[in-house]
Amino acid sequence: MLLQMDRITKKYGEFSANRGIDFSLEAGEVHAIVGENGAGKTTLMRILYGMEQPTSGTIKLNGKEVSFSSPLDAIHNGIGMVHQHFMLFPSFTIAENIVIGNEPGSAIKFDRKQAARIVEDLCNQYGMKVDPHAITGTSAPGVQQRVEILKVLYQGAQVIILDEPTGVLTPIEVQELLQAIKLLAKQGKSFILISHKLNEVLDVADRITVLRDGEVSGTVMKGETDANELSRLMVGRELAELKKNPSIPGDNVLEVSDVTVKGTKGKHVLDGINLKVKAGEVVGVAGISGNGQSELLQVISGLAQPDEGRIAVSGNDVTGMSTHKIREQGLAHIPEDRYVWGANREATVMDTGLMGHQRRFQKGGFLKLKEIRELVSGWVNKFSIKTGSLETTTQYLSGGNLQKLIVARELEHGTPFLIAAEPTRGVDIGAMETIHTELLKRRDAGTGILLVSSELTEILKLSDRIIVMYEGRIAGELTAQEATEEKLGLLMAGGTV
Secondary structure (H helix, E strand, O other): EEEEEEEEEEEOOOEEEEEEEEEOOEEEEEEEEEEOOOOOOHHHHHHHHOOOOEEEEEEEEEOEEOOOOHHHHHHHEEEEEEEEOOOOOOOEEEEHHHHHHOOOEOOOOOOOOHHHHHHHHOOOOOOOOOOHHHHHHHHHHHHOOOOOOOHHHHHHOOEEEEEOOOOOOOOHHHHHHHHHHHHHHHOOEEEEOOOOOOHHHHHHHEEEEEEOOOEEEEEEEEHHHHHHHHHHHHOOOOOOOOOOOOOOOOHHHHHEEEEEEEEEOOEEEEEEEEEEEEEOOOOHHHHHOOOOOHHHHHHHHHHOOOOEEEEEEOOEOOOOOOHHHHHHEEEEEEEHHHHHHHHHOOHHHHHHHHHOOOHHHEEEOOOOOHHHHHHHHHHHHHHHOOOOOOEEEEEHHOOOHHHHHHHHHHHHHHOEEEEEOOOOOOHHHHHHHHHHHHHHHHOOOOOOOEEOOOOOHHHHHOOOEEEEEEEOOOEEEEEEOOOOHHHHHHHOOOOOO
């Protein structure tokens, strides 16, 4: 056995993130860890990677008991980790990011040509192609993911931990990553894969361990299980089938007319976009990342201004208005990046829930703290948000739990129009079920929803109409009845249907 973790327990005060967990990994194996948000997956891997110390339990590597005091210690012992949020320098070249910490050259001069050759050799050895000279920050998410993996391979990792590796990847990039994992496993590398996406887990993993509330609820072989069993082990119950009633569209709650945003070198980021969302319908926006979806959301919500065109929310022209003024016209916004747009890491859970609602809970210049506490506590219970208390700062919430808090906060506004951008990014299947149900409840109550998601299954499941963006333009529109993954994929690649 390459790796053995025995009876691992991790306590934070009275709270136990891990309770007596046993986990093992063989050479050349892909062992997936699945579970709901806060089940203890990332904590367990942070212990293995030397970022945390266990309260009790032992780790054996190649039969020898080890204890890692830092990530550098783990790396020196052949364990590398690719984090959910990339740990790269965006202004560096790909080669510079891969060799950083062990750069070729002398003490006073970095040998860039040698670095590029090293990266090319790694690409050839492991079948993962990147351009060593490209700037990392301008590269696609799938390329940056490969850079992270090549970086740990360069460091000599035999065990590679992947924490939610497909969260920001397109369907094509996901398949490329899964194929790369399979190829590397055949070459003897061992993977620990943390993921919420059961179809991907069942595709690539040899064994699957399920965590629930900090404990192992089951370990199964891939060929002996299915998504339904894994779901039951994760949430402890059968998941309900999503019920979607026929939509009854009303008046326009969003009108985007001939909106253009100029980019660099004469190429428009948005090029003459025309789009309407009616009350009581979900309009899905599909497209490979970088084709204008983010810029569209920013100009609608007031985070950026269009160079040309007009935007109306609930019949009112909001072009050029501030985000606050646009929200007052009837817009709520689940942002695509919870950390950049949705929360402050230093704010408490209660303060994060209050954001955007503060005027509602003011009286005589003071906040109604009791009412705020009751409201946010209700969200914590309804969405199963795992937090020590409402005074916990959001930096200590898992990404999925923070996502649930932001979704609950924005749904509470009850506005005529809602932007839902990547609403289930990083959340588990139980939370996904809850969020999808709540979005459809809002739609049935008359809210118009603009849904932007990199998950085609989510787009197909929730949308009444679907538009596809390609190179800043709307490449096509399909009804829910017309749409298939194949048709959407063709439009996303610049083809026609």
